[in-house]
Amino acid sequence: MSDAAQPTAAEVRAAAEAVKTAIDRHLAAVESRSGEDDPAVYEAFNQLAAAAETYDELLYDRHDEVTPFEIPGAEEALPPYTGPEEPHGLSVLIRRDYAVVEPQRLLAHAQRIEAADDDDEGSEASGTVHGALGLLFGEYEPDEIASRHKEFGLEEGDSTLWVTASDEPADPGEWLEAPFEQADPQRVVCRFDVSAVFDDEEDDLDDEDLVDALDEDLEPLDAER
Known part of the structure; x- marks a missing residue:
């Protein structure tokens, strides 16, 4: 500066x-x-x-x-919960990030999907990465892709899941145009985060720290004997 x-x-x-x-x-x-x-x-x-x-x-x-x-x-940190004490509806908001680390593997899977679909004769969607991703997520459920991501040439990044409470279930089609626009942190009942950051923090512990941690965990067991 x-x-x-x-x-x-x-x-x-x-x-x-x-x-x-x-x-x-x-x-x-x-x-x-x-x-x-x-x-x-x-x-x-x-x-x-x-x-x-x-x-x-x-x-x-x-x-x-x-x-x-x-x-x-x-x-x-989440702000204090201000949603209904007895929610009559809930929304599950999920974000999963991936990196495309093996494009050829992804394209090969997309081509097999395209070849097996008789309605897509002459389509060339599997020839591009964004087209292949569209075919992949159109064929498989997101949970299956999460469990098989390496097979599809993807690498997992951070992910988060929010469960938010609502007074009443939304009407059909009400929020489809902007599905995440009204996500209110103050109505989050619980959330679950997965990140390599957490793994890095655990890796920072050296052997002596791990031994000390194990000793602390074992102390109550020794006292009971």
């Missing part, structure tokens, strides 16, 4: 004061919380996270230094 673009010492100091204020506000909200999912605590948490992130960035830009703590961003 150039000197001209660097924040001033006063800006860094002001950001530090904002963090102090946000800490006081968060503590006050926690001390006076009205329940487990008090929205005031959630809002104070987000304000603290934003203030800490701003201070960390300015501190680094000005002094090439970082803070010794990390507060997860608001996008990493």
Whole structure:
């Protein structure tokens, strides 16, 4: 970063004061919380996270230094549930990412699908990757593709599944034009995430850490003997 673009010492100091204020506000909200999912605590948490992130960035830009703590961003946590206590409907929202790592394998599968379909005589959809993907997902259910992705020349990326609650089931055809537009994080009953990031975190444990973890797990068993 150039000197001209660097924040001033006063800006860094002001950001530090904002963090102090946000800490006081968060503590006050926690001390006076009205329940487990008090929205005031959630809002104070987000304000603290934003203030800490701003201070960390300015501190680094000005002094090439970082803070010794990390507060997860608001996008990493679900907000308090505000949906119906007794939902009469639900929606299951699924996103799965794949990388096309073996295009020829994908194309070969698409050609076999095309050859077996008498209605597609003369079609050349299997000659392109996007056409082959259309044939693949038209032939197989998404769950089957997920279980056989390597066979189709695909590599799994991140995936997430959200179960959201609704007051009443949607009318037929009501949301088909924009299926994910009204996904409300505050109506998520539960969610399940799969990512290589989690595997990387487990791989970061060295042998000594694993031994310590196993020892901790075994301690209650030893005490019972």
